Amino acid sequence: MAQHYRVIHFIHAMLRLEGLDFIREVYRQFLHRVPSEVEYQHYMKLLAMRQTKQTLMVHVMCSEEAERLYHQPPAGFIHLHDETAASILRRFYPSEPFFFVHSLYNELLCRNPDTQGMQGHLHSLLAGMQKKNLLHGFFTSAECQQLLSLPQIPVQDDWRMVDTGIAAFPSGHRIGNHIxxxxxxxxxxxxxxxxxGRFLYRLIEGFLINRPDVHIHIAATDYNYLDAENTFALLKSHFPGRVHITKSNNIESFNTSVPAEVWIVPIVSLELAMFLKKPYIVCLHDLVHHQFKDLYFTIYPEFCHRVDRNGYHILKKAAAIVSNSNYVRTHHAIGVAGMPAEKTHVIRLAPPNNEYQTFSFIDEAQFRMKYQLYLDYLVFPTVLRLHKNIERLIAAFIKFRQSFDGYHSGLRLVFTDQLTNTPKQAEVMQILQHVADEEIRSSIMFIGRIPKSDLPSLYKYALGTIVPTLFEGSCPFPILESLTMGTPVAAANLEVTNEIITDMSAFLAFNPYSIEEIEAAIRSLWTYRHKLLARQQAAISGAMQRSWTDAAHEYYALIQHVAGTN
Structure with missing residues (x-):
C-alpha cells in the first residue's frame, strides 16, 4: 500500500532546509507560489535576526492568503497527488469541527484525539475560536515539536495495521461476527x-436473522445517538443483547472500545470513517452530484465540494466498496472515483417483505382521515431531491387533470415531503400559479415525511405509484415497495431499472424528460390499473423473490473475506 505522508512530514522536511531554499519551499508548500523579491528579502532579514524557522513558517501557514487557498474547492473527485501541505489542509480546513479536529491530530500529531483534548478543542471552535489559531496551537504544541525534533518521523504504510487495544475474542469465535x-x-x-435509515434497518435485521451469533455495533455521535436508539429500538427488543449502540464524539473511542472486526460505512459522505483503525466497507449508493454535475454544483456547491474533498480518500482507504447496481459500480465507483475493479462489488437491494409484515395496517378510513386523502390518489414516496424530477411530474399531472377524463377522475398526486424550502419550490409554485382551477391546484398534495410504519398503508390505498426520477443508484425502491403492497407502478425508463426488470413496457416506461410521455403514463396507470399488476410482478419476479436475508448473506460473505485478509 502507498505510503501516507502527513502535513508534519512536509514540515519536518522544510525545517531541514536553510536560507533561500527554506523560504522558497515554505511558499510552495503553503501558498503554491514562489515568493517575490521583497518577500525573499523580508524573511532572509528575519532569519538573520535569528527568528526561528517555526515562527516564520507559522506566519505563512496561518496567513490570510494561505487560508484562502485552504478554502479553495477541489478540482475534482480524484486527488492523485497531495504533493504539498496546503493540498492536504484543503481537504479538511473548510470542514465542520469534528472532522477538522480529528484531522489536525492526525496530520500534526500522527494520532487520533484523546477524549479530553477532543472535547476541549470542539468547545473552543463552537465558541468561536478561529481555525487558524487552533492550527497554530497544534503546530507549536510540545507534542508536535517533539515529533519535529526526531531525525525522522515514521511514515504510516498501512492505515489498518494498528493495535486497537481491544481484548482478544473468546475461543471458538467465528471471524466476522462482530459487525x-x-x-x-x-x-x-x-x-x-x-x-x-430504512436500508440499514433491513440490512441489520437480515444479519441478525441469518446468524444467531452475529452482534451489531452501531457508532453514533452525541448529535444522533438518540435518533439511532429510536430507529433501531425494535431490533434491540427483537434481538436482545445483540444490538449495541455506542456514543462518542471521538472516533478513537470506537477504535478502542467497540469490538467490531469490520465496519460498514453506509454513505460516502461520512468522512470521519477515515479515522477508523479496523477495515471498513463503504456503501457507495451513487455519486449523483457527478451524474448531474451542472445541476448539483449550482444548487448545492458546498455539499458537492465537501464530498469531493474527501470522498476519494474514503473510498481509497476502504477495504471494499459495495454498490447496488452495475451502473453505479461501473460509472461511479470505477469511472468517477477511479477505484480498481477488484475492490468494487454489487449487492442488490430487496423488497421490504419482512419489515412490512411487522407493521399493522391502518384502517383505510382512519388513514385517509389522518392524511386528508379522501379521494383516489397516485403516490410518489420520496425526499424531494434535485434529480427526483417532480417539476415535470407535476406539469404532466396538471395536463392530465385538465383533460376531460382526467378532470372527472378527481385524482390526487401525493408526495411524502414538504415543498417548502426545497430547491424546486419556486419552479413548482410558478407552475401552480398558471393553473386557474383551484380543484386541480389542490389535487397536488405534499403530506410531509411520514412514519415508516405508515408507508405500507400509503401504498396499499393508492391506485398506483409513479416514479419519474431521472436517476437512482439502483432500481428505484418505491417500485419494490409498491409491488410488495400489490399496487401497480408507472416508472421512468432508466438503465439501473433495466438491470432487473425484463419488460419495462409492463411498467408503462416513459422518458423522464418528456412531459407528454409522463402524462401518457399517468393516464395509462389510471385507466389500466386493474390489469397491470400480474404482468409487472412477472417482469420483476427475480428481484421480488429476493430477501434482505439474501442481501445480508452476501454482505456477510464479503465481511468475512475482509476480516480474514486484514
Whole structure:
C-alpha cells in the first residue's frame, strides 16, 4: 500500500532546509507560489535576526492568503497527488469541527484525539475560536515539536495495521461476527425519514436473522445517538443483547472500545470513517452530484465540494466498496472515483417483505382521515431531491387533470415531503400559479415525511405509484415497495431499472424528460390499473423473490473475506 505522508512530514522536511531554499519551499508548500523579491528579502532579514524557522513558517501557514487557498474547492473527485501541505489542509480546513479536529491530530500529531483534548478543542471552535489559531496551537504544541525534533518521523504504510487495544475474542469465535455500523454524523439527522435509515434497518435485521451469533455495533455521535436508539429500538427488543449502540464524539473511542472486526460505512459522505483503525466497507449508493454535475454544483456547491474533498480518500482507504447496481459500480465507483475493479462489488437491494409484515395496517378510513386523502390518489414516496424530477411530474399531472377524463377522475398526486424550502419550490409554485382551477391546484398534495410504519398503508390505498426520477443508484425502491403492497407502478425508463426488470413496457416506461410521455403514463396507470399488476410482478419476479436475508448473506460473505485478509 502507498505510503501516507502527513502535513508534519512536509514540515519536518522544510525545517531541514536553510536560507533561500527554506523560504522558497515554505511558499510552495503553503501558498503554491514562489515568493517575490521583497518577500525573499523580508524573511532572509528575519532569519538573520535569528527568528526561528517555526515562527516564520507559522506566519505563512496561518496567513490570510494561505487560508484562502485552504478554502479553495477541489478540482475534482480524484486527488492523485497531495504533493504539498496546503493540498492536504484543503481537504479538511473548510470542514465542520469534528472532522477538522480529528484531522489536525492526525496530520500534526500522527494520532487520533484523546477524549479530553477532543472535547476541549470542539468547545473552543463552537465558541468561536478561529481555525487558524487552533492550527497554530497544534503546530507549536510540545507534542508536535517533539515529533519535529526526531531525525525522522515514521511514515504510516498501512492505515489498518494498528493495535486497537481491544481484548482478544473468546475461543471458538467465528471471524466476522462482530459487525460495526458507522453512523458518526457530525450533525443531527433523522434516519427514519431517510432512505439510508430504512436500508440499514433491513440490512441489520437480515444479519441478525441469518446468524444467531452475529452482534451489531452501531457508532453514533452525541448529535444522533438518540435518533439511532429510536430507529433501531425494535431490533434491540427483537434481538436482545445483540444490538449495541455506542456514543462518542471521538472516533478513537470506537477504535478502542467497540469490538467490531469490520465496519460498514453506509454513505460516502461520512468522512470521519477515515479515522477508523479496523477495515471498513463503504456503501457507495451513487455519486449523483457527478451524474448531474451542472445541476448539483449550482444548487448545492458546498455539499458537492465537501464530498469531493474527501470522498476519494474514503473510498481509497476502504477495504471494499459495495454498490447496488452495475451502473453505479461501473460509472461511479470505477469511472468517477477511479477505484480498481477488484475492490468494487454489487449487492442488490430487496423488497421490504419482512419489515412490512411487522407493521399493522391502518384502517383505510382512519388513514385517509389522518392524511386528508379522501379521494383516489397516485403516490410518489420520496425526499424531494434535485434529480427526483417532480417539476415535470407535476406539469404532466396538471395536463392530465385538465383533460376531460382526467378532470372527472378527481385524482390526487401525493408526495411524502414538504415543498417548502426545497430547491424546486419556486419552479413548482410558478407552475401552480398558471393553473386557474383551484380543484386541480389542490389535487397536488405534499403530506410531509411520514412514519415508516405508515408507508405500507400509503401504498396499499393508492391506485398506483409513479416514479419519474431521472436517476437512482439502483432500481428505484418505491417500485419494490409498491409491488410488495400489490399496487401497480408507472416508472421512468432508466438503465439501473433495466438491470432487473425484463419488460419495462409492463411498467408503462416513459422518458423522464418528456412531459407528454409522463402524462401518457399517468393516464395509462389510471385507466389500466386493474390489469397491470400480474404482468409487472412477472417482469420483476427475480428481484421480488429476493430477501434482505439474501442481501445480508452476501454482505456477510464479503465481511468475512475482509476480516480474514486484514
Amino acid at each position: 460495526g455500523i458507522f453512523l458518526a454524523y457530525p450533525h443531527p439527522l433523522a434516519l427514519d425519514g431517510e432512505g439510508i
